[in-house]
Amino acid sequence: MQPLPYPDRERALWIYRQMVRIREFEERVKRTFTEHPGMIRGHTHLGDGAEATIVGAIAAIRPDDYVLATYRCHGYLIALGSSPRAMMAEIYGKATGLSHGLAGSMHLADPEHQFLGTSGIVGQGIPHATGVALAIQVRGGDQVVLCFFGDGASKQGAFHESLNIASLWKLPVVYILENNLYQAVTRVEMEDANAAAGEPLSTKARAYSMPGVTIDGTDPIAVLTTVANAVERARRGEGPTLIESVFYRFSAHGNIIVPPPVPLHFEEHEALTIYKCADEYEQWRQRDPIPRFRAWLRGIGVSEDELVAIESAAREEMDDAVRFALESPWPEPDILQRYVYA
Amino acid sequence: MAREIPYIQAIMEAITEEMQRDPNVIFYGQEQAVSDEDPMVVAFGRKRVRPTPISETAEIGMAVGAAMVGLRPVVELLMTDFILVALDQVVNEAARVYFKTAGRVKVPIVLKAGYGFAAGWSVQHANCWYNLFMGVPGLKVVVPSTAADAKGLMKAAIRDDNPVLYLHHYMLTLVPGPVPDGDVVVPIGVADVKRPGRDVTIIATGWMVQRSLEAADLLAREGIDVEVVDPRSLAPLDVDTLVASVEKTRRVVLVDQAPRHASAAALIAAEIAERAFGALAAPPRLVTALDTSVPYSKPLEDAVIPSVERIVQAVREVVQA
Ligand SMILES: Cc1ncc(C[n+]2csc(CCOP(=O)(O)OP(=O)(O)O)c2C)c(N)n1
Numbered sequence: 001m002q003p004l005p006y007p008d009r010e011r012a013l014w015i016y017r018q019m020v021r022i023r024e025f026e027e028r029v030k031r032t033f034t035e036h037p038g039m040i041r042g043h044t045h046l047g048d049g050a051e052a053t054i055v056g057a058i059a060a061i062r063p064d065d066y067v068l069a070t071y072r073c074h075g076y077l078i079a080l081g082s083s084p085r086a087m088m089a090e091i092y093g094k095a096t097g098l099s100h101g102l103a104g105s106m107h108l109a110d111p112e113h114q115f116l117g118t119s120g121i122v123g124q125g126i127p128h129a130t131g132v133a134l135a136i137q138v139r140g141g142d143q144v145v146l147c148f149f150g151d152g153a154s155k156q157g158a159f160h161e162s163l164n165i166a167s168l169w170k171l172p173v174v175y176i177l178e179n180n181l182y183q184a185v186t187r188v189e190m191e192d193a194n195a196a197a198g199e200p201l202s203t204k205a206r207a208y209s210m211p212g213v214t215i216d217g218t219d220p221i222a223v224l225t226t227v228a229n230a231v232e233r234a235r236r237g238e239g240p241t242l243i244e245s246v247f248y249r250f251s252a253h254g255n256i257i258v259p260p261p262v263p264l265h266f267e268e269h270e271a272l273t274i275y276k277c278a279d280e281y282e283q284w285r286q287r288d289p290i291p292r293f294r295a296w297l298r299g300i301g302v303s304e305d306e307l308v309a310i311e312s313a314a315r316e317e318m319d320d321a322v323r324f325a326l327e328s329p330w331p332e333p334d335i336l337q338r339y340v341y342a
Numbered sequence: 343m344a345r346e347i348p349y350i351q352a353i354m355e356a357i358t359e360e361m362q363r364d365p366n367v368i369f370y371g372q373e374q375a376v377s378d379e380d381p382m383v384v385a386f387g388r389k390r391v392r393p394t395p396i397s398e399t400a401e402i403g404m405a406v407g408a409a410m411v412g413l414r415p416v417v418e419l420l421m422t423d424f425i426l427v428a429l430d431q432v433v434n435e436a437a438r439v440y441f442k443t444a445g446r447v448k449v450p451i452v453l454k455a456g457y458g459f460a461a462g463w464s465v466q467h468a469n470c471w472y473n474l475f476m477g478v479p480g481l482k483v484v485v486p487s488t489a490a491d492a493k494g495l496m497k498a499a500i501r502d503d504n505p506v507l508y509l510h511h512y513m514l515t516l517v518p519g520p521v522p523d524g525d526v527v528v529p530i531g532v533a534d535v536k537r538p539g540r541d542v543t544i545i546a547t548g549w550m551v552q553r554s555l556e557a558a559d560l561l562a563r564e565g566i567d568v569e570v571v572d573p574r575s576l577a578p579l580d581v582d583t584l585v586a587s588v589e590k591t592r593r594v595v596l597v598d599q600a601p602r603h604a605s606a607a608a609l610i611a612a613e614i615a616e617r618a619f620g621a622l623a624a625p626p627r628l629v630t631a632l633d634t635s636v637p638y639s640k641p642l643e644d645a646v647i648p649s650v651e652r653i654v655q656a657v658r659e660v661v662q663a
């Protein structure tokens with residue numbers, strides 16, 4: 001085993017900054033539904049609550065490694081260094097967006113920052129990530145791929161087929177199963193055999209003879225440590241790992257699903273609206289990764305001023321992203337035929 | 343007697359009534375029946391009504407198996423786009439069984455899915471994939487445009503001994519319409535004249551029926567009398583009714599929310615060209631989506647999908663031709 005990469009002070013502050021930036025970005029996306037009704041269309045999924053998993057994992061990779069994720073994608077790009085302006089503009093459907101308004105919230109992509117994009121179809125990004133790992137192996141590179149997906153996605157054939165091949169061929173990919181305990185509105189123990197039996201979802205790794213671990217996904221250091229070990233293993237050519245990172249999303253699965261002209265908004269989390277479990281929700285709120293990590297940083301001697309400076313810079317940056325997106329022009333229809341064939 | 347109820351309610355009423363009528367009907371799918379207060383769970387219990395994992399291949403494949411031995415599963419698939427991960431089960435399994443067993447094994451399943459969500463659902467969630475399925479022998483494809491048709495066609499679909507792809511249009515979800523009381527079944531494979539007219543026929547399905555009726559109202563002010571015909575099912579296709587309308591008006595505009603290439607509109611135009619070429623006073627005209635992906639941004643989405651204005655313009659041109 002490699003020595004644990006305990007983050008130095010700078011690294012720890014980098015992690016905190018990215019977590020706060022993600023939260024501030026997501027809060028502005030959510031607020032847009034009330035402050036600028038109609039600006040965000042279709043279906044939008046937020047990563048509030050996932051910050052420790054997203055940033056802890058990305059802290060464990062090199063700048064030339066790759067990341068693929070799902071429709072719930074905003075956070076990864078922020079941690080990878082994408083422009084929040086171009087991200088927000090894409091979510092608002094503007095010409096200055098990452099894909100000039102063609103794609104929207106579910107399909108942010110930024111290959112210049114190693115983020116190859118997402119599938120809105122559950123589980124279907126998993127073989128893509130596995131294929132990126134195949135390309136690395138074929139070319140003899142030593143990069144690694146992080147493949148993020150949800151607990152629900154692990155019931156797709158694409159998940160099982162990919163894990164088998166990745167293990168068989170010892171591909172350099174780390175599978176990060178984000179167990180936020182819900183498949184949209186369905187609780188995980190209602191749809192997952194392992195969960196129903198009281199076993200962790202990482203049990204699935206056993207079927208494919210690869211290491212499977214379950215970690216506290218609200219602790220960025222735990223995530224960093226575990227992912228770093230898996231990344232090093234993959235880099236050494238020893239194959240994939242399945243990491244189940246358990247955390248909670250604080251918003252509903254997505255905004256409500258209705259046709260126009262009904263205005264869109266986010267309802268409360270399903271624990272409150274469907275299952276009437278205020279306790280569950282409150283307990284997870286107590287474990288909000290951001291205040292928790294903040295307290296930890298104070299504990300290792302980071303000053304209040306330094307943390308406040310990070311927080312206000314993130315707020316300003318994300319306010320600016322919203323302003324930029326609002327002021328940006330709409331795309332022109334001539335773009336519609338430009339990207340049909342390469 | 344008839345009641346005004348929303349399209350989606352009409353669909354759920356049909357499923358409920360069929361489940362009351364026939365204990366072999368079961369209903370399952372993702373995000374369904376998660377709460378014990380769910381009306382379907384209350385009415386039929388958790389044996390017949392279930393939430394499933396995100397496993398379309400198993401959801402559809404298991405429906406095929408259950409149907410082989412006499413159940414009539416209705417599978418809620420949410421969006422047509424999600425069926426694509428299980429395409430084999432639909433195209434090469436469900437629709438092949440009756441033929442390859444020489445009629446000894448039937449697959450009476452209903453695959454229920456929404457489509458066409460032109461509200462910013464973007465490239466992977468707003469498609470109109472009926473054209474992918476309408477050429478699959480053995481599979482029926484229905485696309486109701488009103489609450490009454492939605493209810494009557496769901497009843498027909500559940501009672502049908504074949505696999506039926508039941509596609510409901512997301513933009514019509516909350517649109518109310520009169521639905522007749524009682525056990526009214528709308529037969530699969532029968533088109534319906536939604537608005538009689540003399541001068542030109544518009545053939546449209548789903549949400550495009552609504553847009554075509556709006557266009558017809560605008561054109562009436564110009565003295566153009568439009569007939570709007572809704573095939574209601576794309577497989578089988580009621581070519582006779584469509585041809586009869588075109589033979590009467592001698593002009594036809596085909597409106598389709600899907601891209602033009604290999605569209606339902608193109609197929610129907612070919613049938614009309616073969617059967618009614620001599621009756622046509624002008625070439626058939628297609629008003630379809632552009633041959634591109636469904637984009638996210640509103641102005642782009644508006645540019646891709648047929649608008650009332652584009653329909654009006656096409657009708658004017660066909661009438662003047
Ligand atoms: C193949 C497919 N089936 C169904 C859906 C609809 N859907 C979108 S997200 C979702 C739940 C996914 O849950 P999970 O994998 O746990 O990810 P999370 O959203 O919790 O991050 C479902 C059912 C889809 N997009 N694709």
Ligand SMILES: [Mg+2]
Nearest residue numbers: 150151182183
């Ligand atoms: Mg989940």
